[in-house]
Amino acid sequence: MTLTEPVAAAAPLLDGPALWPAQAHxxxxxxxxxxxxxxxxxxxxxxxxxxxxxxxxxxxxxxxGHAHPVLAEAARRQMLTLETYHIFARFVNDQALALGERLAAIAPIARPKVILNSGGSDAIDVACKLARRHWQLAGRPDKTIILSREFSYHGLHAYGTSIAGLDMNREGYGTDSLVPETARVPLHDADQVAKVIAEHGAERIAAIVTEPIQGTGGVNPPHDGYLTELQELCRQHDILFVLDEVITGFGRTGQMFAAQRYGLDPDLITFAKGVTSGYAPLGGVLVAPRVWEAFYRDSPDTPVFRHGATYAGHATACAVALAHLDLLEAExxxxxxxxxxxxxxxxxxxxxxxxxxxxxxxxxxxxxxxxxxxxxxxxxxxxxxxxxxxxxxxxxxxxxxxxxxxxxxxxxxxxxxxxxxxxxxxxxxxx
The missing domain is CATH 3.90.1150.10 (Aspartate Aminotransferase, domain 1)
Known part of the structure; x- marks a missing residue:
């Protein structure tokens, strides 16, 4: 087959519903x-x-579980009050403010700021951009590479696709990485991670992103001590440590966050899914002071981090999240x-x-x-x-x-x- 021939040109076209199923052959x-x-x-x-x-x-x-009346009522009540209002610049809605405070109070990061968006893929995109922006502001413009683990899954936005450790999610787009400057490290071997850092140069690496427990990659728990060693490598080489807790956050590991289960102190935590139990699309990033302080200086020269989406901090989604956190505690x-x-x-x-x-x-x-x-x-x-x-x-x-x-x-x-x-x-x- 030549490059100009359409794929499966001789095969008959299939009929079916108008909806294109996700991740489907x-x-x-x-x-x-x-x-x-x-x-x-x-x-x-x-x-x-x-x-x-x-x-x-x-x-x-x-x-x-499904169709929980408490969460359905929280959404109904909020929609009848205010379905949502954006959180750009001077504007914010009360539910987004309240959820930010609630998340900061339970976060495994001390004094975090909370970025809200619509889901896990959004959160990964923001976290990777923020990691690179952090080093640009620190006067270290060469620190742009994002490392991730083999068999990892971090959503399917451009950055999540680029740092995927599952090759099937990264292939077929004409380049090894939609976003340049990404690389993979071995699943469980911290010594090999150190070698990858040495090969690329720590002075060029912005962050390492990892799921505490890999989900789509096959439910791979970390080997004893591995995550601690990974964090120590980040501290040793001045690399941001990013935990993708989209699956593990909000109780799935027997603690509110896997960071607490494994005794970790990450610079960024991405979350989604469990924050609302899926009752409303919501995700975000917990940001440590090391990263957020540069954007909070009282100065005309303070930079703006250009994150945000129409539904970031969606009032109904935030109200559902608050009700869900209450439910986790009450039950x-x-x-x-x-x-x-x-x-x-x-x-x-x-x-x-x-x-x-x-x-x-x-x-x-x-x-x-x-x-x-x-x-x-x-x-x-x-x-x-x-x-x-x-x-x-x-x-x-x-x-x-x-x-x-x-x-x-x-x-x-x-x-x-x-x-x-x-x-x-x-x-x-x-x-």
Whole structure:
């Protein structure tokens, strides 16, 4: 095929709904879509009458379950008062102000400032730009490179695409990186990270971005001490340390932030998903004084950081976030996650011990990954689980995702793992 020939020119065009599905290989999706029409607690219901246990909490976000009346009422009440107003320049809305104070009070960063936007990809974009802007203002213009880990996922905006450690998300755009000056470091080896820093030159590196626990990359918990070593390398070489807590923030690890679980003191934390349990699109960045102080000097020469979007600090989204944080406290859901982690570990260890189709299990917080043997495809098992009444997702490394809502009962969790066992056994029996 020459470069001028259209891709798959001889193949027939597929018909289907007008909506273009996200992250989808369309020939294997169209005609088989599962249409979700309703949610209730840890379950979702399809238009064809099926009731499915939501074993992934949507895309890692439905922590308090679906259709919670408290959050629905918070949104309704706020929309009837003020749906939103922007937070540009002199203007701000009261809900955005209140959420900023609330987040600052629970943040694992001392005296943080809070940048609000619409989601995790937005937050990564802002954090990477802010890291580079920080060094420009510090008179170190060569510090522009952003490092990230292999198998990492940081959303799909231009910067998230550029720092992706999953090659499939970065390829196909005519260049190795949509935003120049990015590079990957090994998954768990701090000594190799030090070598990458030496190869590029610490004087050229602005930041290292990492998920505390990788999600889409296969549910990869950090090896003991790795994140601390990574932070120490950043301090040693004057590199900003950025934690992507879009998945782990707001309770998923058994503490409010994974930074607290692992004893970390990052310069920037990105967040989204769990801040509202997905009830409204909201994300942001927690910024340490080291970074924000240059923009807060009382001087006519003080620079402006050009961040902001129409829906940044959206009043209804902020009201929902505030109600959600109240809910986490009132129902003691973060301590419940710590209990669920132990239960999940017990269930998955037992699964790995008895099930020859399971190669490895990984658990950190209420995040589980079940890596299958090569003879069985995680995509097939995920399809089979739907037929059994459970939702999982295939991740990198032939891995199944298990990350149910925080309201999951012990019995529901056991049933979910039992369904995985059943589906894997059935695939093994087919040969």
């Amino acid at each position: 369309l020939p294997t999706v169209l005609g088989r879509q599962v249409v979700i029409a309703r949610g209730e607690g840890s379950y979702v219901m399809t238009t064809d009458g099926r009731r499915l246990f939501d074993g992934t909490a949507g895309l890692w976000h439905a922590n308090v 003691r859901l973060v301590p419940r996650v710590a209990e669920l982690e132990g239960r999940l570990r017990t269930e998955l260890d037992a699964l790995a011990a008895r099930q020859p189709g399971v190669a490895e299990v990984r658990v950190a917080g209420f995040l589980g990954g079940v890596a299958l043997v090569d003879e069985i495809a995680a995509t097939d098992v995920a399809d089979d689980l739907i037929e059994l009444g459970f939702v999982s997702r295939p991740l990198r490394g032939n891995t199944l995702q298990l990350s149910p809502p925080f309201i999951t009962t012990d019995a529901e969790l056991a049933a979910f793992v039992a369904a995985v066992d059943q589906a894997v056994s059935a695939r093994l029996a087919r040969g």
